[in-house]
Amino acid sequence: MTFAALAFAYLRRRWGQALLSMMVGALGIAAVATVLVGFDALPRAARHAWGGADLVVGPKGSALDLVLCCALHVAESRGLVPLAAARDALRNPMIRAEAPIALGDNVDGWRIVGTMPALLDIYHAHFASGGVWTDRLQAVAGATVARELGLKLGDAFVGAHGLVNSDEKHDKFPYKLVGVLRPTGSVLDRLMLTDIETVRYVHREQAKAEMAEHGSSDEDEAEHGPDAATAIIASFRVPTAALLVQRQIDAREALTAANPSFEIARLLSYARPLTTAVTGFGLLLMGIAAIGAALGLLATMNARTRDLALLRTLGASRADLAAVALCEAAIIAAAALATGLILAAGLLAIARDFLLLRTGLLLEPAPDADLIGLLLGGTIVATVLAAAVPSLRATRTDMEELLQS
Structure with missing residues (x-):
């Protein structure tokens, strides 16, 4: 059995806690992606709307x-x-x-x-x-x-x-x-x-x-x-x-x-603090999700000493035990990222239809490489942080202590 399959099996045993961490992380990612992509697309939509009117x-x-x-x-x-x-x-x-x-x-x-x-x-x-x-x-x-x-x-x-x-x-x-x-x-x-x-x-x-x-x-x-x-x-x-x-x-x-360009830019500048606040809230949710996943992994590591002892007797190294914890955190993070992007796409589609119906503004979201890099980088950092303490806990536990437990 691979480490990923073993980690997935462990997650199934505590699916409720894993699902909660995944959903909190997904909401944070969705908030950040929706706000950044949406506010980036608004000026373009406004420029298309007023056309050649200078x-x-x-x-x-x-x-x-x-x-x-x-x-x-x-x-x-x-x-x-x-x-x-x-x-x-x-x-x-x-x-x-x-x-x-x-x-x-x-x-x-x-x-x-x-x-x-x-x-x-x-x-x-x-x-x-x-x-x-x-x-x-x-x-x-x-x-x-x-x-x-x-x-x-x-x-x-x-x-x-x-x-x-x-x-x-x-x-x-x-x-x-x-x-x-x-x-x-x-x-x-x-x-x-x-x-x-x-x-x-x-x-x-x-x-x-x-x-x-x-x-x-x-x-x-x-x-x-x-x-x-x-x-x-x-x-x-x-x-x-x-x-x-x-x-x-x-x-x-x-x-x-x-001048439509000046006035719309001024209007959007008024909304910039709101953008910053929602982005900060999204990052806070991502941090909470990482902490929740870390605590959940740490708790399961403490209750999983018999399994860890069995893996060590079968030849698994300390690094292998740490890899199991890292795989669990990575699965939660990947599910949160995928769900968050799907939620963001849905929210942007709703916003697009609403704005088109009420204002005629055609919102055309176009996520750039910087945003994609930000989300991927943030997810990787959250994964590493969530898995850090449980992985250290697994690598520092002596074989003798595992067998005695």
Whole structure:
């Protein structure tokens, strides 16, 4: 019988304690792997989401709110920006393209965005079928929207007031789908695009209809006037524009310029202490698992003197007895590592689906060699530490003492 088979047989006799040590270690490994891989993938997911949008210009206020609302489309609008002033501020040779966006409606929870064809250029979008709008009440669907709603060219749909699904339908103003975009991997896949004048027209006419019918209206025509937009999305010709143009726009009284890269990096920096805390907790669990395995092995070594004596009489050396303890610790550690990685993969898959559903962020975990080396190295160190004292106990026990016991 090999040392590994003998160690496995011993573990079967104390399977409860071995299973507990393995599960505690697995939870620690899963916590460390999930946090490190997940937080490494988040910036990449955010960069894919905002695509070619290098700058968002909106009303004076929080730059982070502006990015979350108008670049990632996961938050509510914070107001309107004077369109003429914003476009004037973006008249700069370092700006490659710019397009206004107007929010306010949705179709079954998917945002309808009033804009201009230049937005497609900013996101480097191409058509899978159809083309851009040429008239009022025509729309272009992102790849995800078209798939989820089952829409195809020529289909009609009705928008609803607000950025979330509601019963306030604009039934008198059906849209016609004239184009479907190829997947871009950006937030554009989750948007329904139309001409910005269409958004203004729908709300203006809806307000008139409600005023004629009820004497009042829930629609605010001022919000969709010809000189207002939720924000302007811009892309740069050169990277240096990130600092120069943003500083110039921020100096204006009524405008805020937000760089998605800067703002998301700042947001993630706020979460860094949480990352450190969870990683530390995972390492603590791994340490507890190593200590538990060591105590369990030591206890079994003390109760296994008859077996050790028999092995010595059969020719096993002291190093061989230590190898049995090391094999037991290695089996527990290997099972903890495998289980922990499976748990981490499951947690990352759940996080990926959750983020994709709630925010449109596509999390693509890609563990690097450093992380793999960290986990393997940590597992090996924990194995050696867990087996150290029991192995020394076995090697220092005299043959005479074993036989007398």
